[in-house]
Amino acid sequence: MNAGFLLVAAPATPLVLLLAGLLVPPLRRHLPDFLAQAPVPALVAAFLAMGNASVDGETLLLGMALRLDFPGAVLLGFCALLWITCGAFASTYIRGSADRERFSVFWLLTLSGNLGVFIAADIISFYLAFGLVSLPAYGLVVHDGTDRSRRAGLFYLVLAVLGETCLLLGLMLMASGADSLLISDAVGAIPSLPYRDLTLGLLVAGFGLKAGLFPLHVWLxxxxxxxxxxxxxxxxxxxxxxxxxxxxxxxxxxxxxPEWSLVLTTAGLFTAYFGVLMGVTQSHPKAVLAYSSLSQMGLVITLLASGLVAAGVSAGDVGADHGADGIAQVAAFYAVHHGLAKGALFLAVGVVGATGAARIGPVLAVTAVIALGVAGLPLTGGALAKLELKGPLGGGLVETLVAWSAVGTALLMLHFLRRLRMAASADAAARPSPGLSLPWGATVLAAALVPWGLYAAAGSHDLAYAVKPGNLWALTWPILLAGILGWSLRRIRLPSVPEGDIVEPIARLLEPVRSVRLPPLPGVPSIVEAVGRAAAGIVVAAEAPVRPFPAAGLALLAVAAIMAFALAG
Amino acid sequence: MTGMLPLLILSTSLVPAVVIFFLPEAATRVRAAVNLIGALAKLPLVGLILDGVAAGEQYELRYTLVPGLDFLLRIDALSLLFLSLSAFLWLLTTLYALAYLRDGANQSRFFGFFSLCVAATTGIAMSGSLITFFLFYELLTLSTWPLVAHRGDARSIASGSHYLAYTLAGSTALLLGIVWLEGQVGPVEFAAQTGIAGADPNTLRWIFLLMVGGLGVKAALFPLHSWLPAAMVAPAPVSALLHAVAVVKAGAFGIVRVVYDVFGIGLVTDLGLGVPLAAVASFTIIYGSLRALNQSDIKRRLAYSTVSQVSYIILGTGLAGPTAMIGGLVHLIHQGLMKVTLFFCAGALAETLHIYRIQEVDGCGRRMPVTMLAFSICAVGMIGLPPVAGFVSKWYLGTGAIEAGQIWVLFVLAGSSVLNALYFLPILYRTWFRPATGTWREPLTPLPAAKVWGLVSPAVATAVASLASGLLAAAQPFSPLGWATLIVTRDYGP
Incomplete structure (x- = not known):
C-alpha cells in the first residue's frame, strides 16, 4: 500500500466514519460498533509509513504537510493499539447508554486528533489536530451527565480553551521567525526569536497543560x-x-x-513527587491512576529538559546517541510503556467492577504485575523504560531524584491495588462479559510485550543489559522499600484531598470575587445616546407621511432617477 | 463588453427590485421567480469577472454626469471580494427569506427593498470614485430602513428610527469629509492617488476622522454601534442582510477603500493614523465581546458578536502590514459566511420551536440536529479554531501584527478568542448536553416540508462554505484567502 495514503488514512478514517454516520442515519446507530476499527489504518501506518512517507497537501489549510519520524511512529503505533482495545471495550461498556451515539461522535473526533498530532509536520495541521484531541474530549468527560462529571468537564474545558489560546499565541510568535510553516523550520528559529522566552513560555504552558505539568494539572x-x-x-x-x-x-x-532546562526540570520533578503525594490520599482507584499519570509525565518532562542543558549534548553520556533525537526516542519509549500500562490499569478498574469478589484473584494478580511495572518491576516493560530513562539523565541530583521517585510510584501503585480490591462488584459471582475482559487482556499483553519488542528493535542497549544484576537491583530496591514502607504505614490514616487538589483552596479564595455581580456594562456614552434619540425623534416625525412603504420605495427610485437625469442634463 | 459587464451585474439586482415593487401582493410565485432569476443570473456573471480579473482584465464604465463629476464603475480585485460575497449570500438569503416570510404580509415591499439593498451593495463594491461610492452608500442606507422596520410594530419602528438616526449622521460626516477632501484636491478616484499627499497633514487627519467616523457607523465601530443590536428585532433574513451580506460590510469595505485607495497605506502610516485605527478596532473587539456575554437573547448576542468581529477587518486594515491586511480582508468573507449561518440558524430556531433566548435551547440538538450542527461549526469558527474559516483570519491577523511590530494585538486576539468561547460554548453545551426540559414548544401543525428545507438548506450551504474556506484556504486564487492574498500582493504590495 502507498505509504503516503496510509499517512492520510490514519487520522482521516475516524472522520470519514463520522461523516458517513452523520449523513446516513441508519449507520449512525451502528457508530458505537466501529470504535475499535477506526484506528486500524493508523496502526498499519506506524509500521509501514515511518520515515519514508511524506504528504504535502498544498491546497489544504495553509499548506498541509504530513511526516512520520521515529518517535512519532512509535507513539502513533502504540496510541492506535490502545485506541483499538479501548474502542472494543467502549463498544460493550456504553451499550446501555442512551447517549452512545453522541459518545461515539466525540470519541471519533478525539481519536482523529490524537492520531493527527503524531503525523502533522506543519504548524497549522498540528494545531488542528491538537485542538481536535483537546476540545471534543469534553464530550467524553461529561458523558454520564452527573454533577461530578459536569464539574470536572467545566474545569477541563476552561483550562483546555486557555491552553489552546496560549498555544496559538506561541505558534504565531514562533511562525513569525521562520519562512515556512514546517515545524522543523520554525523550531530552528526559536532560539533567535526576539520574543524567545515569551514564545517558549506560551508553548510550554499549552503543552504542559495537556501533560499535567504542575500547576496546570488541576483538570487532570x-x-x-x-x-x-x-x-x-x-x-x-x-x-x-x-x-x-x-x-x-x-x-x-x-x-x-540552560535556564529553560532548569525550569522544566524543576517543574517536572516537582510534578512527579506531587502526583505521588496527592495520589496516595485518593480513595477512588481511577483518581489514584490519574495522579500517577501526571507524576509519570513529570518524569518524561524532566527527561526532555535534559535536552536543553547545552548545545548538542545532554546531561548524560555524551558519547552515546543521546543527542536531541536520542532523547526524543527515549521519551517516546517511556511514554509507550506508560500509555499501554495505564490503559490496562484503567480498563482493569472496569473489569473488576464487573467481577464478583470471589473471582477477582487472577485479575488482581495480573493487574499487580502491570501496576508495579510502572514503578520498574524487573523484567516488565516498565523496567526497560526505567533503564532507558537513566542514560540521558546522567549522574547527579536529577538522576537520584528520578530513581527515588520510583519508591513513590511503587507506593502509589500499592495504594491503587488496595483501592481496586474494594471496587469489586457487589454480586460475588458476577463475571465480566468477554466484551470487557478480552480488550483488557489484549491491553495487558500489549503492555507486557510491546516494550520488549521496541527495546529489541531500537533500544540503546542489548538484552543482556536488561538483566544485568546491578540493573536488576537498581530496579528492585525501590519496590522493596515501598513494600516495607507501605506495610509499616498501613494503619496511618491520610487526609483525603479532593480530586484537583489546589483547585478547592483557589476556588475558596475566589469565592468573594465570584459572588460580586458585575453591573451590566454601560452602553454607548449617554451623550451620544441623547443626540441619537433627538435625531430619531425628528426622523420619526418626518417619516410619518411616507409610512406606506411601497409608495416610498417607488418614490425613492423616482427621485434617484430624476436626480440622475438632472445631473446628466 | 468590459464596460457593459458592471452595468449588467448591477441590473441583475436593480431590475428585480423595480419589477417586484410593481407586483401585486398575491403574486407570490412570480415574485419568487423574478428574485431567484436575478440572483441566479448574477452568479455566473460574477464568476466570469472573477476569472477575468484574475487574468488581469479591467472592467470600467465611466459616465460623465457634469464635467468634473463622473459616475464611475470600476471592478478591481478588491471590488470582487465584496461583490462575490454579496452575490453568493444574496441567493441563499433569498431562498431563506422566501421560506421564512411564507404567508407573511407586505412581501412585495420586503423583497423589493431587499433587492434594492443588494443592488446598492453591488454598486458600493463596484464604485470607482468617492462620489459614486457615496451615492450607492446612501441608497443602501435608505433602502435598508423599511426592512429594519418591516414588522411595523412600535419596537420595529423605533429600531428603524434608531438605525436611520445613526446612519444618516454617519453619512453626513462622510459627505463632509468627501466634500472637504475634494475641495482640496479635486475629484478622487480609487487607486489613482497622486495629489493628496501634498495637502496639509492636519487637514488630512480631520478629513480621515470624518470619513472613517462616518463609515464607522455602518461598520459598528465603538461608540457608533448601538443601532446594530437594536435592529435585531427585524426578521432573521434582514439580520443576515445587516450582519453579513450588505450593511456592516459596506461600512468596513468603505474604511478599507479610504485607507488603501483614498489615502494610501503609506500616507496613513505617515500621518500616524494606522495604529490609532487599530486601537479603536481592538477596543471594539473586546467591548463587543463583553457586551455579547451579557445578552440572553440569541440574536442580540449574535449582534454584539458582529460588533466585535467586524472590527477584525478594520484591525487588519489599520495594522497596514501585508499579512495583517490579508487577515483583515479575508475576514470580510469569513465573518460573512459564519455570521450568516448563525443568523439563519437563530431564525430557524425561532420559526420552528419559538426559541429566542439562550436558556431555551436546552436539548434542541436532538430535535434539530442539522441546524444545530451548522450553528456549532460556525460558532467554533467564530472562536477561531481550525479548520473553520475564522481561524485563518485570526492566524493572519496575529502573525501580521507581529510582523508590523504590534505585539499587543496578540493579546487582543487571545482575549477575543476566550470571550467568544465564553459566549458560544454555553449555547453548544445546552444544545448537545442538556436534556430537553420543555423550554421550547413544538408547532401546533408541523411546518410544511418546503419551509423546513428553505430554512435549513441555506444554513447548511453557508456552514459548508465556512468549513471549506478554512480547509481549502491555500487553494489559489479562488479561495477567500487566495483572493485576499492576490489583492494585497498585486494591488497594494510594497
Missing part, C-alpha cells in the same frame, strides 16, 4: 476519573501523550537553553 485528576472507564483509559494513556509529542516536536532540543 478531576477529568480522567470522571469519564467512562474506556475514555479514562485513552485520556490517561493516549491523549495525555499529545502534550508530550508537542514538547518533543516544539522544544528546540539539542540547543543550549
Amino acid at each position: 485528576p478531576m477529568a480522567h476519573p470522571a469519564a467512562p472507564t474506556p475514555a479514562s483509559a485513552v485520556l490517561s494513556g493516549a491523549i495525555i501523550k499529545a502534550g508530550i509529542i508537542g514538547l518533543i516536536k516544539f522544544l528546540p532540543l539539542g540547543t543550549g537553553l
Whole structure:
C-alpha cells in the first residue's frame, strides 16, 4: 500500500466514519460498533509509513504537510493499539447508554486528533489536530451527565480553551521567525526569536497543560476519573501523550537553553513527587491512576529538559546517541510503556467492577504485575523504560531524584491495588462479559510485550543489559522499600484531598470575587445616546407621511432617477 | 463588453427590485421567480469577472454626469471580494427569506427593498470614485430602513428610527469629509492617488476622522454601534442582510477603500493614523465581546458578536502590514459566511420551536440536529479554531501584527478568542448536553416540508462554505484567502 495514503488514512478514517454516520442515519446507530476499527489504518501506518512517507497537501489549510519520524511512529503505533482495545471495550461498556451515539461522535473526533498530532509536520495541521484531541474530549468527560462529571468537564474545558489560546499565541510568535510553516523550520528559529522566552513560555504552558505539568494539572485528576472507564483509559494513556509529542516536536532540543532546562526540570520533578503525594490520599482507584499519570509525565518532562542543558549534548553520556533525537526516542519509549500500562490499569478498574469478589484473584494478580511495572518491576516493560530513562539523565541530583521517585510510584501503585480490591462488584459471582475482559487482556499483553519488542528493535542497549544484576537491583530496591514502607504505614490514616487538589483552596479564595455581580456594562456614552434619540425623534416625525412603504420605495427610485437625469442634463 | 459587464451585474439586482415593487401582493410565485432569476443570473456573471480579473482584465464604465463629476464603475480585485460575497449570500438569503416570510404580509415591499439593498451593495463594491461610492452608500442606507422596520410594530419602528438616526449622521460626516477632501484636491478616484499627499497633514487627519467616523457607523465601530443590536428585532433574513451580506460590510469595505485607495497605506502610516485605527478596532473587539456575554437573547448576542468581529477587518486594515491586511480582508468573507449561518440558524430556531433566548435551547440538538450542527461549526469558527474559516483570519491577523511590530494585538486576539468561547460554548453545551426540559414548544401543525428545507438548506450551504474556506484556504486564487492574498500582493504590495 502507498505509504503516503496510509499517512492520510490514519487520522482521516475516524472522520470519514463520522461523516458517513452523520449523513446516513441508519449507520449512525451502528457508530458505537466501529470504535475499535477506526484506528486500524493508523496502526498499519506506524509500521509501514515511518520515515519514508511524506504528504504535502498544498491546497489544504495553509499548506498541509504530513511526516512520520521515529518517535512519532512509535507513539502513533502504540496510541492506535490502545485506541483499538479501548474502542472494543467502549463498544460493550456504553451499550446501555442512551447517549452512545453522541459518545461515539466525540470519541471519533478525539481519536482523529490524537492520531493527527503524531503525523502533522506543519504548524497549522498540528494545531488542528491538537485542538481536535483537546476540545471534543469534553464530550467524553461529561458523558454520564452527573454533577461530578459536569464539574470536572467545566474545569477541563476552561483550562483546555486557555491552553489552546496560549498555544496559538506561541505558534504565531514562533511562525513569525521562520519562512515556512514546517515545524522543523520554525523550531530552528526559536532560539533567535526576539520574543524567545515569551514564545517558549506560551508553548510550554499549552503543552504542559495537556501533560499535567504542575500547576496546570488541576483538570487532570478531576477529568480522567470522571469519564467512562474506556475514555479514562485513552485520556490517561493516549491523549495525555499529545502534550508530550508537542514538547518533543516544539522544544528546540539539542540547543543550549540552560535556564529553560532548569525550569522544566524543576517543574517536572516537582510534578512527579506531587502526583505521588496527592495520589496516595485518593480513595477512588481511577483518581489514584490519574495522579500517577501526571507524576509519570513529570518524569518524561524532566527527561526532555535534559535536552536543553547545552548545545548538542545532554546531561548524560555524551558519547552515546543521546543527542536531541536520542532523547526524543527515549521519551517516546517511556511514554509507550506508560500509555499501554495505564490503559490496562484503567480498563482493569472496569473489569473488576464487573467481577464478583470471589473471582477477582487472577485479575488482581495480573493487574499487580502491570501496576508495579510502572514503578520498574524487573523484567516488565516498565523496567526497560526505567533503564532507558537513566542514560540521558546522567549522574547527579536529577538522576537520584528520578530513581527515588520510583519508591513513590511503587507506593502509589500499592495504594491503587488496595483501592481496586474494594471496587469489586457487589454480586460475588458476577463475571465480566468477554466484551470487557478480552480488550483488557489484549491491553495487558500489549503492555507486557510491546516494550520488549521496541527495546529489541531500537533500544540503546542489548538484552543482556536488561538483566544485568546491578540493573536488576537498581530496579528492585525501590519496590522493596515501598513494600516495607507501605506495610509499616498501613494503619496511618491520610487526609483525603479532593480530586484537583489546589483547585478547592483557589476556588475558596475566589469565592468573594465570584459572588460580586458585575453591573451590566454601560452602553454607548449617554451623550451620544441623547443626540441619537433627538435625531430619531425628528426622523420619526418626518417619516410619518411616507409610512406606506411601497409608495416610498417607488418614490425613492423616482427621485434617484430624476436626480440622475438632472445631473446628466 | 468590459464596460457593459458592471452595468449588467448591477441590473441583475436593480431590475428585480423595480419589477417586484410593481407586483401585486398575491403574486407570490412570480415574485419568487423574478428574485431567484436575478440572483441566479448574477452568479455566473460574477464568476466570469472573477476569472477575468484574475487574468488581469479591467472592467470600467465611466459616465460623465457634469464635467468634473463622473459616475464611475470600476471592478478591481478588491471590488470582487465584496461583490462575490454579496452575490453568493444574496441567493441563499433569498431562498431563506422566501421560506421564512411564507404567508407573511407586505412581501412585495420586503423583497423589493431587499433587492434594492443588494443592488446598492453591488454598486458600493463596484464604485470607482468617492462620489459614486457615496451615492450607492446612501441608497443602501435608505433602502435598508423599511426592512429594519418591516414588522411595523412600535419596537420595529423605533429600531428603524434608531438605525436611520445613526446612519444618516454617519453619512453626513462622510459627505463632509468627501466634500472637504475634494475641495482640496479635486475629484478622487480609487487607486489613482497622486495629489493628496501634498495637502496639509492636519487637514488630512480631520478629513480621515470624518470619513472613517462616518463609515464607522455602518461598520459598528465603538461608540457608533448601538443601532446594530437594536435592529435585531427585524426578521432573521434582514439580520443576515445587516450582519453579513450588505450593511456592516459596506461600512468596513468603505474604511478599507479610504485607507488603501483614498489615502494610501503609506500616507496613513505617515500621518500616524494606522495604529490609532487599530486601537479603536481592538477596543471594539473586546467591548463587543463583553457586551455579547451579557445578552440572553440569541440574536442580540449574535449582534454584539458582529460588533466585535467586524472590527477584525478594520484591525487588519489599520495594522497596514501585508499579512495583517490579508487577515483583515479575508475576514470580510469569513465573518460573512459564519455570521450568516448563525443568523439563519437563530431564525430557524425561532420559526420552528419559538426559541429566542439562550436558556431555551436546552436539548434542541436532538430535535434539530442539522441546524444545530451548522450553528456549532460556525460558532467554533467564530472562536477561531481550525479548520473553520475564522481561524485563518485570526492566524493572519496575529502573525501580521507581529510582523508590523504590534505585539499587543496578540493579546487582543487571545482575549477575543476566550470571550467568544465564553459566549458560544454555553449555547453548544445546552444544545448537545442538556436534556430537553420543555423550554421550547413544538408547532401546533408541523411546518410544511418546503419551509423546513428553505430554512435549513441555506444554513447548511453557508456552514459548508465556512468549513471549506478554512480547509481549502491555500487553494489559489479562488479561495477567500487566495483572493485576499492576490489583492494585497498585486494591488497594494510594497
